[in-house]
Amino acid sequence: xxxxxxxxxxxxxxxxxxxxxxxxxxxxxxxxxxxxxxxxxxxxxxxxxxxxxxxxxxxxxxxxxxxxxxxxxxxxxxxxxxxxxxxxxxxxxxxxxxxxxxxxxxxxxxxxxxxxxxxxxxxxxxxxxxxxxxxxxxxxxxxxxxxxxxxxxxxxxxxxxxxxxxxxxxxxxxxxxxxxxxxxxxxxxxxxxxxxxxxxxxxxxxxxxxxxxxxxxxxxxxxxxxxxxxxxxxxxxxxxxxxxxxxxxxxxxxxxxxxxxxxxxxxxxxxxxxxxxxxxxxxxxxxxxxxxxxxxxxxxxxxxxxxxxxxxxxxxxxxxxxxxxxxxxxxxxxxxxxxxxxxxxxxxx
Amino acid sequence: xxxxxxxxxxxxxxxxxxxxxxxxxxxxxxxxxxxxxxxxxxxxxxxxxxxxxxxxxxxxxxxxxxxxxxxxxxxxxxxxxxxxxxxxxxxxxxxxxxxxxxxxxxxxxxxxxxxxxxxxxxxxxxxxxxxxxxxxxxxxxxxxxxxxxxxxxxxxxxxxxxxxxxxxxxxxxxxxxxxxxxxxxxxxxxxxxxxxxxxxxxxxxxxxxxxxxxxxxxxxxxxxxxxxxxxxxxxxxxxxxxxxxxxxxxx
Ligand SMILES: Nc1ncnc2c1ncn2[C@@H]1O[C@H](COP(=O)(O)OP(=O)(O)OP(=O)(O)O)[C@@H](O)[C@H]1O
Ligand SMILES: [Mg+2]
Numbered sequence: 001x002x003x004x005x006x007x008x009x010x011x012x013x014x015x016x017x018x019x020x021x022x023x024x025x026x027x028x029x030x031x032x033x034x035x036x037x038x039x040x041x042x043x044x045x046x047x048x049x050x051x052x053x054x055x056x057x058x059x060x061x062x063x064x065x066x067x068x069x070x071x072x073x074x075x076x077x078x079x080x081x082x083x084x085x086x087x088x089x090x091x092x093x094x095x096x097x098x099x100x101x102x103x104x105x106x107x108x109x110x111x112x113x114x115x116x117x118x119x120x121x122x123x124x125x126x127x128x129x130x131x132x133x134x135x136x137x138x139x140x141x142x143x144x145x146x147x148x149x150x151x152x153x154x155x156x157x158x159x160x161x162x163x164x165x166x167x168x169x170x171x172x173x174x175x176x177x178x179x180x181x182x183x184x185x186x187x188x189x190x191x192x193x194x195x196x197x198x199x200x201x202x203x204x205x206x207x208x209x210x211x212x213x214x215x216x217x218x219x220x221x222x223x224x225x226x227x228x229x230x231x232x233x234x235x236x237x238x239x240x241x242x243x244x245x246x247x248x249x250x251x252x253x254x255x256x257x258x259x260x261x262x263x264x265x266x267x268x269x270x271x272x273x274x275x276x277x278x279x280x281x282x283x284x285x286x287x288x289x290x291x292x293x294x295x296x297x298x299x300x301x302x303x304x305x306x307x308x309x310x311x312x313x314x315x316x317x318x319x320x321x322x323x324x325x326x327x328x329x330x331x332x333x334x335x336x337x338x339x340x341x342x343x344x345x346x347x348x349x
Numbered sequence: 350x351x352x353x354x355x356x357x358x359x360x361x362x363x364x365x366x367x368x369x370x371x372x373x374x375x376x377x378x379x380x381x382x383x384x385x386x387x388x389x390x391x392x393x394x395x396x397x398x399x400x401x402x403x404x405x406x407x408x409x410x411x412x413x414x415x416x417x418x419x420x421x422x423x424x425x426x427x428x429x430x431x432x433x434x435x436x437x438x439x440x441x442x443x444x445x446x447x448x449x450x451x452x453x454x455x456x457x458x459x460x461x462x463x464x465x466x467x468x469x470x471x472x473x474x475x476x477x478x479x480x481x482x483x484x485x486x487x488x489x490x491x492x493x494x495x496x497x498x499x500x501x502x503x504x505x506x507x508x509x510x511x512x513x514x515x516x517x518x519x520x521x522x523x524x525x526x527x528x529x530x531x532x533x534x535x536x537x538x539x540x541x542x543x544x545x546x547x548x549x550x551x552x553x554x555x556x557x558x559x560x561x562x563x564x565x566x567x568x569x570x571x572x573x574x575x576x577x578x579x580x581x582x583x584x585x586x587x588x589x590x591x592x593x594x595x596x597x598x599x600x
Contacts, residue, residue: 206472207467207469207470208466208467208470211445211449211456214444218444218445223453224424225404227428228453228454233466286444338498338499
């Protein structure tokens with residue numbers, strides 16, 4: 001081994017230079033195309049569907065899509081941050097349901113929109129915090145199990161607290177306003193999505209916290225070695241995902257004017273699907289706000305279109321499943337192309 | 350070298366379950382000196398380094414900085430105390446750009462009264478600083494705004510070494526910094542090592558390359574199976590002795 005280190009592994013350099021340059025350009029082009037893939041697919045979907053059914057692009061229907069997508073979009077933004085740090089949150093749907101039920105219980109004693117909203121947001125954040133704290137300080141190898149456990153606990157708690165009512169009617173006017181009313185022809189829930197998106201954008205792009213979530217997702221070991229408080233980054237990420245579930249609860253309760261322990265069923269899968277088909281990497285470290293939003297919109301558009309076309313629900317599921325496979329393959333291809341780019345670099349040296 | 354050591358480890362022990370990785374290692378490092386830390390695979394070199402840089406805590410023994418017992422229980426504390434480390438696996442973030450890698454964990458940000466994580470990044474300032482450092486160190490990068498994932502092994506190593514160079518104030522530890530490099534790139538890294546030494550840092554260099562040791566090191570400490578088995582001034586004349594200390598055979 002001592003002799004080996006003195007050998008020169010640099011002998012390859014200088015060969016096949018022009019060929020490499022062409023290869024490098026092709027790889028760069030491929031990576032660029034992949035990064036725009038989801039948006040292109042969304043645009044093609046919209047185009048194809050609007051040709052199939054003229055109702056699709058009517059303002060009323062677009063308003064419908066936005067309103068129906070709002071909850072998935074909001075919760076997906078939290079899920080996206082969790083996935084960015086190499087995690088997963090299976091509890092978001094049940095967390096949302098529990099938050100609506102707690103909000104409903106508060107509404108029984110007070111019709112203050114402020115208190116009801118506060119209760120929902122606090123519930124969501126607390127559940128998220130517990131997820132993160134148990135995962136990190138309980139030294140679990142992966143967040144899968146703990147969020148699966150809180151999924152079960154939240155759903156059970158929501159059923160228990162609602163005393164087996166499947167729906168509890170009534171929400172304060174302020175909550176209905178956020179979830180149901182429209183302003184300037186645009187559903188108010190869209191503005192909620194917009195607000196959350198703005199917040200997430202600032203946190204991820206401009207704040208140290210956002211940089212740290214990328215670092216933790218990119219290389220957790222190095223994040224420790226570079227002195228990043230990895231444990232707190234993770235706990236706060238799960239707490240934030242919980243907060244997003246709480247915001248989703250406000251919007252959904254507002255839209256339906258009710259709360260229910262059955263809300264948010266399979267929302268964890270929808271949000272994970274949204275993040276992945278939007279183009280974020282399931283392996284962590286790679287992804288941004290746009291991925292969650294584009295993915296959520298894609299799911300919303302597919303659901304809406306198949307409704308308009310009177311297609312059975314199970315075809316919706318199959319369609320979304322196929323797109324997930326496509327998205328994951330695109331991620332694999334991206335990693336492959338990056339490997340190619342790296343070897344090209346080494347040879348060009 | 351008559352001055353007091355800037356860093357000294359006293360009788361350090363470290364166990365990983367049944368593995369006794371460090372068995373009472375002592376070592377001194379002086380400003381303006383390159384100390385080679387040698388030993389066969391598994392001798393405990395990286396473990397010792399990781400104890401000094403705050404990743405692991407010593408089970409027994411102490412680490413002194415400028416004569417005072419230092420609490421280096423986290424990497425942030427060690428970095429804050431002026432100890433920079435180039436880890437064997439580089440500790441780079443593939444998804445971040447070179448500048449982002451440089452400042453990761455100690456971002457320039459404002460306002461100061463907020464907790465660190467909630468501050469706002471001074472992105473342009475960090476880009477500018479990092480670019481000027483990369484330039485000064487004559488590291489050639491294809492693009493400055495691309496993630497590190499797209500760069501070659503040599504470029505990545507250069508980024509990791511350059512990062513330590515910028516922030517070094519007392520002690521710089523390099524764990525096999527030339528392992529993945531060709532002759533030309535190795536030479537560049539060794540130039541950086543000299544520069545670090547000349548700036549008054551204590552440099553601890555781990556390498557398996559005897560040429561580099563004889564070229565560069567003022568002193569060499571040899572570990573074998575977690576014990577310090579020798580310390581000498583490496584010269585061409587005692588290269589054989591050095592090698593047999595490392596592998597454990599009698600010369
Ligand atoms: N985190 C850990 N957990 C358990 N055992 C460990 C850990 N880190 C190191 N060891 C063990 O400690 C011993 C010393 O390892 P270390 O990495 O310090 O050797 P090294 O001298 O750096 O070797 P190399 O030249 O291969 O890098 C080995 O037996 C290794 O298996
Ligand atoms: Mg090692």
